[in-house]
Amino acid sequence: MAPVIKKPDYNLINAVSDNRLLGLWRMMTGYRYIYLAATIGLGIAALSKTATYLLLRYFIDDILGKGYGWQTLALIGLGFVGLALFEGTFTFLSGRLAAQTAEGVALRLRNYLYDHIQRLTFTYHDRTKTGELLQRSTSDVEAVRRFYADQAIALGRIVLLFVVNFLAIWTLQRQLAVLSVAVVPVLVLVSVFFFGRVSKRYEAYQEQDAELQTTLQENLSGVRVVKAFARQDYEIGKFEQENWEKYQRGRRLILMHSLYWPSSDILAGFQMLVGFVIGAIMAINGTITVGTYLAYAGMVIWIIWPMRNLGRIIVQMSAGLVSYDRVCEIITEEEEPLTEGSIKPAGHVRGEIVFDNVSFAYNGGETVLNDISFRCNPGERVALLGSTGSGKTSLVNLLPRFYEYTGGSITLDGKELKDYQRRYLRSQIGIVEQEPFLFSRSIRENITYGVLRDVSDEEVYAAARAAAIHDVILSFPDGYNTQVGERGVTLSGGQKQRVAIARTLLRDPRILILDDATSSVDTETEGAIRQALTHLMQGRSTFIIAHRIQTVMYAELILVMDHGRIIQSGTHDELMAQPGAYRRIYEMQARVEDELQSELQATAD
């Protein structure tokens, strides 16, 4: 069982540093002692291994063939087992502690990123690609985890084995020690050089793999087109090309490996052999004992062979450092302060909203809203009519403070909107879009998604009934437990919308935004949705974004917008009484009916 993680209260923003190693060190805050212990464990394990060879030396020089009985031999034998137990225990402990650190750091990082991403501003999300963000929060976190779990530890192991065994040989015979490491610098250089090349070829191989997968994916998802044009042979040729190229790149990668390993084998092998021969001659000359020779022959292996992997580890670690940078780029982004602001009433707002000369521009760009002034009394409906890009959506996005207005003033219940806490404000506002986003969980969970308390089944059913979706849900085999999304049912646009309406009903907001919620839904469900919406709007201040006169004519206030300005405002009757855009739109819609009648007439005649 995993240990209960104590979560050191550490804000990862402090782990951001231009010095990447320092940054990675800070990221370990709370785990540093554990990681240190892991390193010490490695050292003890290396020492035990070396001690085994020294025990061998003692055994050969002082015990073997000296007439000792089985009791002494048994003690020596036990010594070997004991040292192995010691080494094993510390190897294991070290691995376990390193894993605890790596997994713990990764856990904290993942949780931090998850929370951070959902608190970043709308502006940030507008300009950032999903795939990019996704990759950083998964593969890059994984690379950072591996840095602690495998790479740093492996590096430490190689270094410690080298140091301990070198020192041991040094104390036994200095010349032998120096001779034994002569080739090590060459070995390291060759290894670093080689793995630099290998990683390039490996990337090329991986890129081709991605190409191959794209070709395959396109062939499979375009199977209708392939068959419709009878292009099977062409497709086979195309795939063959990518497949063959991958094979070729694989060959080149293999060739690199097949050249490196034998050459490093020769380097390391001859180094060992030279050491053996010189050691043997020293033993013959009596400079060292036979036992010392044996100990040396055992220890020298641990100086030379692990070095061959050094290059690989260094290359991998540099990839880990790049991932650290990429993760930090997200961490340094500013969050949206959700609880900043002095106003956070205990109850609901009334919903009296006044825009006074409001203007707005995205990120210092051109203003998309100018001189917006109007008033919405509690429970009234305000309709926004205008073409795409006229500023309707920008206007309603100001209400939940998704974006901050750049000029003028908006007041809610007489107080400046900017002084309200965003979290409170958003709890008072419900939004229904034309094609709402549902989450891949059950329908019930989607309906209760916006309320932060336990909800009884009755409440859920009531909301679903009011949204005219209850019967549809019951018609699914799994009812309310039906999964939405890829692995579950695909809901039609109209059904999604009604689930979103139920979701909003349950939240019971005082202010409502219907973003194009009434247009172009499949005709069969249009009536059901209109009914659900009427139900939803009762007693709430509502902003309706729409295209059709029929949807807006009953609103208490109609704003006709164009190029970020309100060009006309008033009730339907008022607007009809004056010349202008509204009346022209109305007349055009009326003319459609005339046209239709005459068209039908013409056909029938």
Next chain:
Amino acid sequence: MTDNYEFEEEEFTTQFNGRILMRILAQAKPHWPMVVGFLIAIALVSGLDSYFTYLSKRIIDEGIIPGDREVLLKIALQYGALIVVQALAVFGFIYWAGILGERVQYDVRKKQFDHLQTLSFPYFDRTPVGWIMSRLTSDTERIGWLVSWGLLDVVWGVANIITALYFMMIINWRLMLIVAATIPLLLAVAILFKKRILVEFRLVRKFNSKITGVFNENITGVRVSKALGRERENLKEFERLSFDRYASGYRAAWLSALFLPAVQLIAALAVGAVVIVGGLQAEYGAMTVGGIQAFISYITFMMWPIQDLARVYAESQHAIASAERVFSLIDAVPEIQDAPDAIEAESMRGDIEFDHVDFYYEEDKPVLQDFSLKIKQGQTIALVGPTGGGKSTIVNLLCRFYEPKRGVIRIDGRDYTAYSQHAIQSKLGIVLQTPHLFSGTIRDNIRYGKLSASDEAVEKAAKLAGAHDFISALDNGYEEEVGEGGVLLSVGQKQLVSLARAVLADPDIFIMDEATSSVDTLTESLIQQGMEQMLEGRTSFVIAHRLSTIKRADLILVIENGRITEQGSHTELIRQRGHYYNLYTRQFRYEYEQQFGLFERAAVTA
């Protein structure tokens, strides 16, 4: 990458399946010289590893102890020469095994892909794209691994153990027996561990792909989460999943960390035994110093072949399961096959007849029942009616993507199953509502309709399809890359390109399934003229909402619940005041509003 495609896999075979194993090995058969090459090379490497230890023993016993420098030098020379030999063998096995592994992957992928091209729609209907992707990627990799590195590790491990035992026997056969006795124990413990570790790592992978999914939703749904103020609850939920990932990763890691120490400890027991028994024997000269040293070396390094054998054993079970799935793909029989004497007709011109056709996708859900229809060569047929009524099915049957369950479809008076699929499908031009483009340039995509077409022909088709204007406005014109699946173009643009593709194909039968639904009205009217020319003299099927397209048809069919409920010309059907009439009036209002761009017109002039 492959993690994204990880589906719930059926439980893999835990039994050792000899038949499948043979079939896996057979994949390497065409490249047997490489197999022989790497097997010899690895056996040599393995044997030399053991021999080096034996040489070290001789250095001690024949060189150091008697103080004989000449023998020492001789042994050293032999040692040095063998280092070079071994290095050559190392080159050989990496090269041959590595390339064989890649080659087998290439072969198996090719087999699968080529076979996929022969499979019919029902197969693709019931098999998710992700499932197939996994077969051609991770599963294929595992097969390649098994016949190269897997096989290699087994040979290496076995040869290493056998040669080590052999040299130990030469040195001291009694002690060798003691060591040999520990091998089964070592293997059993190692296999137990490796299997367990593998299970844990699979769990980690599963959590990883879940986390990726949750992150994906966190990012794509961020606006909704913000609007609903769900941040704290989301984090709480995520922390639970994240912790599960933590716990499983931690467990996998410490199990792995326990593996080597455990094996080493067992080996140390054998070392202890050698020290005691060897030490006693040394008293009366039955054991030498070099001998003891050699035994300790053999035992210490025995854990590597043991570890490799255990790993291969554990992983080969997954490879076999992978192979089972890959072979199931290769063995899948296409539902629609050409008759042995299928006709490769030059043309598909002629009358088309549906004669009492029944069809269903799922047994108990009939889609078409007793459907009959006669179309004259050159007529344009419009199919209208609600979604799911069977319009697309009629088109699918006509294309022979599916075949009737009962009844006959005739082209030019002949049952169309008498033709080859290629004969029919190469004479079709199809444009779909959700157009599919391939990575590459716009020109490549249009040319897909006729591979031999000249650049002029491609552009002419684009003009006819009304695509030329938007293409010319792009930075690179016809050479503009469309991106994966055409993501860099809008849906409307993709529809125009796929229309041009079908135009270029110059088909005998033309099929448009909501082909221009996302094209703006202005462009739509531009296309009209080109289409008139296109449809002239060809038999055409048009599924459409747009009235302009429908009205032009020679025959309009209203399809509901798999039957023709109304049919006739536009004028006839309007007079009937039935379904078509309702459909028409509703669509008329909708299009009119769209077409006049009410706001653009009304508001701007204000």
